[in-house]
Amino acid sequence: MAFKTIFEPFRIKMVEPISVSTEAEREVYLKKAHYNPFLLDSEQVMIDFLTDSGTSAMSAAQWGGMMVGDESYAGAISWHNMEKEVQDLTGYQYILPTHQGRAGERILYGHLGGKGKVFISNTHFDTTRANIEFSGAVAIDIPVEEAKNPMLDHPFKGNMDVVQLDALIQKHGTENIGAVILTVTNNSGGGQPVSMKNAKAVSEICKKHNVLFILDCCRVAENAYFIRHREEEYAQNNYREIAQEMFSLADGAVMSAKKDALVNMGGFLALKDKSLADACKNLLIITEGFATYGGLSGRDMEALAIGLKEVFDEDYLHYRIRSTTYLGEKLKAIGVPIMWPVGGHAVYVDAKQFYPNIPIDEYPGQVLVGELYLKGGIRSVEIGSLMFGKYDEQHHLVPANWELVRLAIPRRVYTQSHIEYVIEVFAELMKSRDRKNGYRITEEPQFLRHFTCKLEPVNA
């Protein structure tokens, strides 16, 4: 379509009211939540950009599927629908349903891992790394050099450094490599895409050394969009074919269906090799459920099968990626420092540049998170020193590499008016970038402090 307005390729049949609050009300809510938006109730939030995981709006067809979900313990029709759909998409024969992505990760990497094993990825997502390390193995990230500069324009910042890959496999020895994992798109790197050329190179190196190649395919449809629009040879292919070609390069895949399968809960593990699949199936039955439901209801599997088809719709993917990019472009145009180029599912703001006068140990990212909420009722998440900071022996903060704020966009949930509203709120915040004071932590747990810690404004 040649028009500039982003056309949402759906009509709204059922609405979920947003409770509109005033700034004065939000001041009370935020104080009660100790300046940590994880402690807010969802009804106190107007635009929820906390995560794109499990927050998609399902279609009428998916809700229809929920009603005919077959809840039989074994051999349910809904299971066969899901199995067929995943087989068709991935080309792999052995499909194991799991309740979400990390369950598949625990089964596969728990089995392949253990002390002495090494896993190599463009970037391991948090839960992937946690499951690998929990098994006693080591997880090594080798993103390309371009990925390390957040402002550098490059079409495929999700790529893996294949020169390092080859060297690492040789250094550690083929027999010690648990798997090579390509995360598409690269979530931790801002939803940056991986090119087909890079996936092919990774595949060749894995074949040469006879090591297992796994796709972490949570956002494989969004990645396919970028391939078609940025990699010339693929300009004519449809998105599903592009994804299928990528799967054909690997030996298996793990998916959190809470992303590109457009459901609120679900996942799967898909494998080419029978003996590996058999071993995983044993673990699945011990901890998740029987092999034909693996922790999912029949209705979940039915909706997942439908969502995996819908996500490759041309108009949907265009709307999806354009609206994320639109938000990033507009913010950049009004002077908001953001990571560039914009990825598939989120926009990242550089809070250190946004509030240059706020000391790092007063958490400029968390200040922006707080201000977005106060001014606009927008919930976002800090990815900086509050999330990843450590303390030295004198209890001084050892900062993270970046002070970022992530705006993750749920799928099919918000309209362009909502996005325009977010841009307007940012324009308002641009007027007070000279702020000098941030927050101090008053209470924090030992691990994963960002979820539950309490803060208060400094000099308030």
Ligand SMILES: *Cc1c(COP(=O)(O)O)cnc(C)c1O
């Ligand atoms: C979300 C995600 C996972 C984990 O999936 P869950 O469904 O949250 O358990 C793994 N890898 C990537 C890239 C993800 O985005």
